[in-house]
Amino acid sequence: MRLREERDRRPRGKTDGDEGRVARLARAAVSRRQLLAGTAKVAFATALGLVGHGVRTPPEARAAEAKRVEHIAGRTGAPGVVAVAAASSLRFLLEDLRRVLRKEDGLELRVSYGASGNLARQIMRGAPFDIFLAADEPWALAVAKGGLSEGAGLVFGLGRLALFVPDGSALVADGTLDDLGRALNDGRLMRFAIANPTHAPYGRAAKEALEAKALWQPLRPRLLIAENVAQAAQYALSGGADGGLIAASLARAPALAGRGRSALVPADWHGPLRHRALLLRKARKPARAFLAFLATPAARALLARHGFGVVHSNDGVARNND
Amino acid sequence: MDWRAIDISLSLALWAIVLLIPLATLLARWLAWTRVRGRSLVATLIALPLVLPPTVLGFYLLEAFAPGTPLAALFRALGGSGSLAFSFEGLVLAALIFNLPFAVQPIERAFEAIPPHVREAAWVSGLGSWQTFWRIELPLAWPGFVTAIALVFAHSLGEFGVVLMVGGNIEGVTRTASVAIYDKMQALDSAGAGRMSLLLLAISFVAIAIVNASARRRGGPE
The missing domain is CATH 3.40.190.10 (Periplasmic binding protein-like II)
Structure with missing residues (x-):
């Protein structure tokens, strides 16, 4: 707007010499060489992105993905995918579990690891998880109390x-x-x-x-x-x-x-590390199956192998520590 | 190699470029040629992410993204599901903010370098302001655009603190390549972290090489 005003205020065609210079400048500015170079640069920047897109999956991974169409359906919300917020102590256990579930049930676990307190805070702020696996009860129960989960879940293991x-x-x-x-x-x-x-x-x-x-x-x-x-x-x-x-x-x-x-370290030197699993609100359907799996003998064996104490009675729902 | 994280990083960088460069062009052009009061305030605001600790930016973004805020309501109204924080869309919005100075400043410098008589001469020869922009200003300022694009690309890939706070390291959604490296370190997978670091190193190197090459080509209009 301002530019147009400036131009209009100016007498048209000030001098011939100026106009010749403009023409030269204009020509120089949009000369083919520069245009080509410019286009090449944009193309390169775009290609960098697109190539990255294309190569994101190596062939073997692509074949595996093709087998499960639902996996490709989208980043989130696809059936067969369970988004888990898990305490860092569970990392190696869940990596094992994830291989088992992928092979036997076609269930894909997407896990974010972190300190239970940080994960709880993220969930309270609306992070899109289906399952919360906390390493102790206060954090899990805080989430449950906030109405963000279906019930109070279950205790599935004892940390040492x-x-x-x-x-x-x-x-x-x-x-x-x-x-x-x-x-x-x-x-x-x-x-x-x-x-x-x-x-x-x-x-x-x-x-x-x-x-x-x-x-x-x-x-x-x-x-x-x-x-x-x-x-x-x-x-x-x-x-x-x-x-x-x-x-x-x-x-x-x-x-x-x-x-x-x-x-x-002797277990009675510190408060219990009761690992509690919560089914979060709006959890996708396979999440329920995953939660049920945590209470099976197979899951317990895996937990024991990873050094967790095993809980035999499912006292999860009624129990409340505070 | 965590290809999904690399995909997310590249998508983030691409979205940041596509959305930010037009916006930055408007801002930069205005900043380069305006003399109105408040100009320096705007310039300061734009430069702020350069010096702001990522945790400060992350904190304010999380506050702004929290359920119930106007931004979150807008996100829902536009068809977004769930929360803006910890979503890819939220990450893109954060990238627009933390990349703002990297996009605006090189373009602004490039516009400033165009002598006023060049534009005046173009108007005098009957080019409209739109034509002047496309045929005179843009080609002359092009090196600035290349620098801006390369910097936004590299910085989107590299930003860690803000991304971790706002995105939350969610696999397949907000776990970018730089967050994946941090995650692999905690998984005690230093070989995996090393591979991804090497890839990011190579990409950053190429981005800076592009910036340098475009800077060498930058010549005056005469």
Whole structure:
């Protein structure tokens, strides 16, 4: 608008010399070479995106996808897909489970791992999950109380805390944490990893266990506080920590067990880590089947293999901790 | 290699480019040639994502996306299902905001570099303002556009903090390549994280190479 006014105010065809120059400039500006170069650049940028789109699935994955048409139907909302928000302690268990379910039931698990507290907060803010697998009850029950789930779900496993010591560390993997206290005093312990106690259940349990041994205060300046328990495991394994208190289910996974030692911390040194599963509101149909599967003997065997305590009575629905 | 995450990253980058470049063109052209009061305020607002900690941006975006806010209501009215936070659409909206300075500033510099007499001369020769834009301004400012597109592309792929906060690492929906690397680290899969990092490194390298090549080509109109 403003441009047009400016132009109109100006006397047309000021001088011939100017006009000749304009013509030259205009010609130069839109010369073929520049246009071609410009087009090529756009094409390249677009191609970069499109090629990426095309190659996103390697052939074997594409064949597998083709078998399940419903999988291709969309990113979300497709039948046969269950979106799970799962505590980080469940990572290796669920990766196993996901292979089994994919092969035997054609069920596709899409899992987001995180600290139970963070996941609960995401669910309360409307994150589109079908199932919430929390590592302890308060977070699960907070979600249930908010009316975001169908009932209070079920307790499917009991978590255990473990001391993990990576190869090369001078710490002794001793579940009673006696050596931890000594190492603190004789300088063998520089950094120690735990998950964040404010929103990660295993972090809360670690804090309680350390408090039970009167180690929490002296250890505090040396703590590496991880976002969730899987990150605490990563810190303990490769982040420069001399050890860490992590989930037993992670400590016995091959990725860690092969590169360090671990020992269980007595279960009564911390509040229970009752892993609770919730069916969230508006959950897709296969989610119900997945929840039912968690209570089967096959699932229990898998849980036990991954270091979880097994719950035999399904006391889930009635139970409320607060 | 997590191809689905790479697909999501590329889709995000493409959407950001397609939606943001026209908007940035309008803003940049206005910023380059206007002298009205409030211009510097707008310029400051646009530059803000450059210096703002991603957590601050993430916090405000999450607040703005929360169920019950006008943005969330608009999203529903437009046919969106569920919540704007933790959705791909929410991620695109976030990308428009965190990429704003990367899109606007190079284009603005390019428009500024066009001498006023060139446009005046075009008007004098009878070109309308639309024709002047297409045939004179756009070709002259083109290197700025290439820079903007490459930067938006690279930054959309690379942004981590905002994406993790607003998107929440949902597999197949908001788990972008950079979030997938973080996720693989926590899965103690450093080989997988390494492969994806290498790919992102290569893509970033190409993007910067494009920016540099286009900067070398930038010549004045004379």
